[in-house]
Structures are given as structure tokens and as C-alpha cells.
Amino acid sequence: MLYVHIPFCKSFCTYCGFYSETAVCYEAFAKALLKEAELRQEELSGTFQTRTLYIGGGTPTVLPLSVLEHIVSHLRNLAGPLEEFTIEANPEDIVDKGAEYAEALLKMGVNRVSMGVQSFDDRVLKWMNRRHDAATAIKAYRILEDAGFDNISIDLIFGFASKDAAQWTRTISRALDISRTGRPPRHISAYQLSIEPDSALEKMVSSGKVVMADEDSCAREYELLCDRLRQTGYNHYEISNFALPGYEAVHNSAYWHHQPYLGLGPGAHSFSISAEGEYSRSWNEPHLKAYIENRPCQSEILTAEQIGMEEVMLSLRTSSGLSSRRVEDLCGATALKRALKSGSLEIIEGSSLVRIPEHKFFISDGIIAELFA
Ligand code: SF4
Known part of the structure; x- marks a missing residue:
């Protein structure tokens, strides 16, 4: 299992605590990333019980196509044949870059796209400081679908304190109706809105500008989601993840079953098991500049x-x-x-x-x- 962290975002979402930057030093980053991959080639071969590559972030789709192709062709040479190759995508990037970009992703070997939709309510999306609106999310999904992607996952967020009690119900319905073929997405991930350290939301809550939804209403929204997706035929195979039969995420399932993985890029974590049965975790410091210069990293024996x-x-x-x-x-x-x-x-x-x-x-x-x- 190989995870690659792309630490770039064009803007920051209200709730987000992931490490990313708005810098645009894409080539320098790619060079540092491929250097790390070569240095850790031995570790890489030890983590391939599960043959998956997951490019996440940040926002991988902000990378210029030529940079992404360069990274992927090198990693694929090191990694060999893959069972699952996922990339996280931002709807606005997919719409901006269009069908040609979606086709280029397929050509690179990507066979699963995880798209951060979060909501189909434009007021909620605006509050979240997402770059897209609901119509863009639908358009992006259809561009991917028309290009030939079968396995598209969409991410949603529930637990948003809203006066409009029906907004979550509408979001679920629109998620299930997103395809022009009438077939629901193969996979849906849904996370409860939470206060992440260093997020804008953390400041908004501590200054009293925002009040979080109470646990009872979050529980009701979660139950509503579980019921609707069960009725539609999804397998609720992990707390936050639902798949149509056969579309369970191979990469993420391997995390939950404690398999070793290698994480490349600033802020990425790795988990390994030595021949002697010793478990360890290591991680790169979440600093782009430092990563490019000398990749500071740490590790611990578990x-x-x-x-x-x-x-x-x-x-x-x-x-x-x-x-x-x-x-x-x-x-x-x-x-x-x-x-x-x-x-x-x-x-x-x-x-x-x-x-x-x-x-x-x-x-x-x-x-x-x-x-x-
Ligand atoms: S949620 Fe995704 S797009 Fe938004 S700031 Fe976080 S990593 Fe970037």
C-alpha cells in the first residue's frame, strides 16, 4: 500500500485540519517526492501485500497534469501492477480541466476517484468555504463518468447545525441521484463535522461565532443516512463508509486491517512490520519547504x-x-x-x-x- 500526500490546496475549508499549503512550487515538490520514493524503495516493496496506490492531500487535482503524470509514471515503475489506484479530486478542478483531464487520469491507470463533495446545499458549501457549488459537483461527477470511470466515491459531511432540517435529507437524495445513468455512486463516505485543531472552525467555535450541532441531531442524521443507503443496497462496511457490493475501498480496508503501508510526501505517515515482528510508525514533518530541502522525519517503535x-x-x-x-x-x-x-x-x-x-x-x-x- 502506497500513500502519497500532495500538500497543496487553492484555499482552505472551514473545517479542515489536514496539512496543506497554497504554495505553487509543484516541480520542486515532485522532485523531492520522487527522491524520497527512490530512497525508500526497499520499504516500498515490503508494503505491497496489498497492491494499492492512493494519491491524497491536500488536493492532488491542483497539480498540473504534466507534473502528476511525471510523478505517477515513476511511482508505477517502482510499485508494479496495482489492484486499486485512487486519486482524490476536487469537483471544481475536474470541471475546469474537463474531459481531457479525466481521460488522462484513466490513461495513467487511476481506477477509482474519491471526490470531496461534502454537501449539495450551496449555503452549506459556502459556509464550508468550498470552491465548488452543488451544480459543479454534479457536473464533475458526470465528466468522470462520461470519461469511463466506474468507481467514483463521494465524500459527504453531516452534523452541520442548520435551521433547515431538511438540508441533509436533500443532500443524501442528490448524492444518490448524481449520475446521469440513474445508478447511485459506487461508494459514499460520510463524516461528522468535527472541530479539528488549527482549523478555522476551531477559532469560530472558541470565539462563539459558531455553535456546533448537538449530538442527538448528529445521531439522527447519521441514522437517516444509514437507513437510506441500506435501502439503496449499500454495504455499511465501516463506520463512515458505504459501498455497493464489490466496491469496498481496498486501500482503506487494508488500513483498518492493520497492514503495513508507506506514506510519501510532507506530513505522510508509514507503518511497518519488521522480519522480527517489530511494529513501527514513521512520519515526515508537515513542512513543504523543509521536505523539499532535507525531509525531516521521525519514527517510533510501537x-x-x-x-x-x-x-x-x-x-x-x-x-x-x-x-x-x-x-x-x-x-x-x-x-x-x-x-x-x-x-x-x-x-x-x-x-x-x-x-x-x-x-x-x-x-x-x-x-x-x-x-x-
Ligand atoms: S478539505 Fe481538502 S480541499 Fe479543503 S482545505 Fe482540507 S485538504 Fe484542502
């Missing part, structure tokens, strides 16, 4: 306890769960029994696996905390 906690936290976010034996080993027999008795965990029929039932996904953080209490 203890068995840290690994166990991560395994429980990641696996229980998914509908495939974790073996009850593993939960017992990591959290204790009493905690497991208590969770099964209260219905916080359920046994997956015909297996020895346990999971959080879908109707309790929304409170999964509390359930997992309780298992370790």
Missing part, C-alpha cells in the same frame, strides 16, 4: 499494548469485526462478556468474530473506550 489497542480500535470500526479470542486477550474476558451482554458487541453469525452492531456505530468511541476501561 509496544505490543499500543498495537493491540490499535487493532481493536480499527477492527471494531468495521462490519467484519475482530475475533472474540483477540478481544478477550486484549481487553479481558470480563470486558468482552459485559459488552456482549449489553449489546455493545454482537457475534457475527456462524463465526467466532464480534463486531459493534450497525445501530451502535455512532457511539463506537464510547464502546471501545469501555472495553479498555
Whole structure:
């Protein structure tokens, strides 16, 4: 699994805490990125149990096409054949760059596009400081679809405090109707609006300019989403992710199943398992200039306890769960029994696996905390 972080955005969204910059030093960045890839080629081959490449950010689609093609052709040479190749896309960039750009992405081998739509309500999009409006998101989706992309995922955000109670219902309906073919998107990710450190939203909330939606209304919106998508045939395979059968994200699923990955680019994290079974994490400092000059990075060895906690936290976010034996080993027999008795965990029929039932996904953080209490 290879992740590449493209640290550029044209503007900053209200809620965002990801690392990115508005600089335009694309060539210098590409040079530094490919240098890092070459230096870490050995690590790269060790992470390819899952053959995926994910280009995220930031906003990968702000890169000029020639720079993106240059990066991709080098990485593909190092990585070999890929099962899944995802790129994150901004709707406005897709519309600006048009059909030719979408076709160039396909030619590069991209077979999955994850598009940040967030909402189909123009007032909400404006508040979020997104660059696109709802019509642009629909147009972008159709450009990708017309170019031949089958696997398009759209990202949505719920939990926006609005006087208009129906705006979320309309957003879900428009998401399901986005295609001109009438077929719903193959994949939908939906995240609750949260206060990320260093985001504009954090300042707005602390100055009292914005009041966040209460948990009950967020829970209602989440339930509405789960119900609509279940009725439409989606598999709710992870707390925030829904896929039509066969379209579950391979790359992200591998994260949740604790497989090693290599992250290239400023701010990118990597996770590795040595031949001796030692787990470690490393990360590049999130500073573009420093990355281009000398790539400062850090690493840590993870203890068995840290690994166990991560395994429980990641696996229980998914509908495939974790073996009850593993939960017992990591959290204790009493905690497991208590969770099964209260219905916080359920046994997956015909297996020895346990999971959080879908109707309790929304409170999964509390359930997992309780298992370790
Ligand atoms: S949400 Fe995406 S486009 Fe918006 S600032 Fe964050 S990384 Fe950039």
C-alpha cells in the first residue's frame, strides 16, 4: 500500500485540519517526492501485500497534469501492477480541466476517484468555504463518468447545525441521484463535522461565532443516512463508509486491517512490520519547504499494548469485526462478556468474530473506550 500526500490546496475549508499549503512550487515538490520514493524503495516493496496506490492531500487535482503524470509514471515503475489506484479530486478542478483531464487520469491507470463533495446545499458549501457549488459537483461527477470511470466515491459531511432540517435529507437524495445513468455512486463516505485543531472552525467555535450541532441531531442524521443507503443496497462496511457490493475501498480496508503501508510526501505517515515482528510508525514533518530541502522525519517503535489497542480500535470500526479470542486477550474476558451482554458487541453469525452492531456505530468511541476501561 502506497500513500502519497500532495500538500497543496487553492484555499482552505472551514473545517479542515489536514496539512496543506497554497504554495505553487509543484516541480520542486515532485522532485523531492520522487527522491524520497527512490530512497525508500526497499520499504516500498515490503508494503505491497496489498497492491494499492492512493494519491491524497491536500488536493492532488491542483497539480498540473504534466507534473502528476511525471510523478505517477515513476511511482508505477517502482510499485508494479496495482489492484486499486485512487486519486482524490476536487469537483471544481475536474470541471475546469474537463474531459481531457479525466481521460488522462484513466490513461495513467487511476481506477477509482474519491471526490470531496461534502454537501449539495450551496449555503452549506459556502459556509464550508468550498470552491465548488452543488451544480459543479454534479457536473464533475458526470465528466468522470462520461470519461469511463466506474468507481467514483463521494465524500459527504453531516452534523452541520442548520435551521433547515431538511438540508441533509436533500443532500443524501442528490448524492444518490448524481449520475446521469440513474445508478447511485459506487461508494459514499460520510463524516461528522468535527472541530479539528488549527482549523478555522476551531477559532469560530472558541470565539462563539459558531455553535456546533448537538449530538442527538448528529445521531439522527447519521441514522437517516444509514437507513437510506441500506435501502439503496449499500454495504455499511465501516463506520463512515458505504459501498455497493464489490466496491469496498481496498486501500482503506487494508488500513483498518492493520497492514503495513508507506506514506510519501510532507506530513505522510508509514507503518511497518519488521522480519522480527517489530511494529513501527514513521512520519515526515508537515513542512513543504523543509521536505523539499532535507525531509525531516521521525519514527517510533510501537509496544505490543499500543498495537493491540490499535487493532481493536480499527477492527471494531468495521462490519467484519475482530475475533472474540483477540478481544478477550486484549481487553479481558470480563470486558468482552459485559459488552456482549449489553449489546455493545454482537457475534457475527456462524463465526467466532464480534463486531459493534450497525445501530451502535455512532457511539463506537464510547464502546471501545469501555472495553479498555
Ligand atoms: S478539505 Fe481538502 S480541499 Fe479543503 S482545505 Fe482540507 S485538504 Fe484542502
